[in-house]
Amino acid sequence: MTPPDPIPLLGEDYKRDPYPLYDTMREAGPVHRVLFPSGVVAWLVTGYDAALAALTDPRLGKNHARGNERWRERASIMPEPQHSRLQVHLLHQDPPDHTRMRRLIVDAFAPRRIEELRPRLQELADELVDRMPASGDLDLVACFAAGFPFQALATVIGLPPSLAAGFRREWGKVVQPVGPEDPGRPAYEALLRGLQGYIADVVAHFRAHPSDGLLGRLVDACDGGGLSDAELDSMIFQLLVAGQEPVTNQITTALVALFRRPERWEALRNDPGLLPRAVEELLRHDAAFELTTWRFFAEDADLHGTAVPAGDSVIVSLCAANRDPARFDDPDGLDLTRAPNPHLAFGHGVHFCPGAALARAELQIALGTLLARLPGLRLAVPDDALEWIPAVLARGVARLPVARD
Template identity: 75%
Template sequence: MSTPPDPIDLFGTEYTRDPYPLYAELRERGPVHRVRFPSGVRAWLVTGYEAAHQALTDTRLGKDHARGNAAWRARASIMPEPQHSQLQVHLLHQDPPRHTALRRLITDAFAPQRVEGLRPRFQAMADALLDGLPDAGEADLVEVFAGRFPFRVLAHVIGLPGEFEERFDRDWGKVVQPVGPSDPGRPAYEARLRGLQRYIADLVVHKRGERGEDLLSRLVAARDDGRIGQEELDSMIFQLLVAGQEPVTNQISTALVTLLRHPDHLAALAGRPELLPRAVEELLRYDSAFELTTWRFFAEDADLHGTRIPAGDSVIVSLCAANRDARQFPDADTLHFDRTPNPHLAFGHGTHFCPGAALARIELQIALGTLLRRLPGLRPAVPDDELRWIPAVLARGVDRLPVTYGAPATCPVADGPDAAC
């Protein structure tokens, strides 16, 4: 058997800030590459649109962590026991038929017709978050808006009680960011896990005592009548709370960074809000918050686009690399709001296509439309190279986005005292 190639590092400041040059290089080399993540785990990365599309529907590739081999398990199970067993058996890590049964429990809550009917309520939430801001000034859009709006929407959609909405600590969302066993941040990471577990346990007790028609109540009822186990219940609530809102926060921030880097597009969108639906699709394609998929595994040694993959090795699909493939998207590195068709893979594809895609699209349309309407003259408040991209392995976004808005400052120049500086 030939020796696997040396892995390519998928981490570091430059990669985190802009992974697209590396993805372009990898696409030119071929569809499958050996890579290494910050934890030290090695995986096979799929790049290119056609290869990604096929991998996402390849029935040989399963998501169940039990498929992972010893080499993967030694480094990739970053979440320690007992939390790994208790919080990692949600939809993202299940295969049919179990995946089908669990997904059926949540689809009604995120059905396109239902969430579209909630658009006015979501709009009111977005406006309320900006009501306290002055007419002009500076703000961190993650702190004042992107870090709050998706969770308020999610709380309403799943039936999270008000006291639990107030109690939720957004810092718990960092449990999906890699912290290896020897990392100095490990104690804080494990404290987040324990805090989130206590929160979930208290939430289940509350919902068991005050049943309603909401999604959380239905999940607790499914546990009580034996349709799902306790670990599945806790894991699905974990997935809803973390995966249901943090990626939308990241996508809002990523889309805003793109618009701030393209002021002509920002101005066009501010002046023509009817462009929002198509613009959101292009922003999702251009830079997606879901950069990479979660792990997949072959049950036995298999060929993947000409590369032999050992059983139990992890396979990751690069959604961002696929969405910049010029063979599928002409002029792929350029932002085009009029791009059509636009079959991007930002929400995945196949069995594991994001069940909350319709909700996320509405949130992005409302978020961008509201910010551009309420904060005219939006522009960066810090240089681009000062933006700090989150260190999450599978996701893209910035943890702060300082902006200035309102009329630009004026200064006396030859053309008159009211000319812009």
């Protein structure tokens, strides 16, 4: 059978509000052929039950070696040597390698440890607010949402201030690759080289200065034969990029949702005890991880009644699943007391985000601090003037201009 024409997932209108399109797709069925800006054609899973099944389907693997030539032509475009050294992290591994590598990091992000660190994380948030100008409009991304998650992450993984000061936020854009013919390709490759050089500096530091923090333990594991050099570089890459930029984006999507509903902002300000449930609802309502990374069938397979060729990419829309009316009452609403709230913002199954406890704590602290210290915040620009980031898999705004009373 001739496959259907792919549905384009691109353009400013789509990035600003993808939910009407997701509603249409989900109502038509759980699996759809879609087109990404890079030219990749993939299969998108949209319904909650279908997403849950795909996230736990043992037939679907994450290793890039499973991708077919059609996929590689457009998606596997990070150049060498960076592709080999930075793309073998947890998100691109299957058991048993995934199990071996994940075991090395879970203790650092365990809920009990994050709770022990919460007072320090609160200090970091307060210090950022203390440094804000006393009056005038602010860009909350530049003065808070970008800095707080990175400082929190550095605390958790044991990145010393001397190294943290040298990290450039723009390195996070390497997860938005551009094709070989794109005029922005030289700048993209320069970012990759800069990031790889920074990672080499991190590894060299911990070889010269052993530490019992997470980064020090990863270097020790590599030196002891528990990780390859490429796996070590990739895991540091994943920690530094996937470990903080999504929280920055999630802070922005949460704030935009609350600014659109001032009565919800006021309710949280009056009752901070609502924050834990409110954070779960804000994660469900507009997740920063809009789509999962690639999954592949090793053989031609049936996916909820759709024939998917081996090596084609399968992607789960976490945002579409989290707005499924078959699972959530009033799915487009924002119910800060919703319970239970089995959203999929952190994924599910063996690839459930290992940093979920940290992200939850960061979001609670970030929102709680802004509500307490800057209660009169509101958007300083029209809603339609917000610039949504063009990242394929993520949601968030590049700047968040706010006024304050």
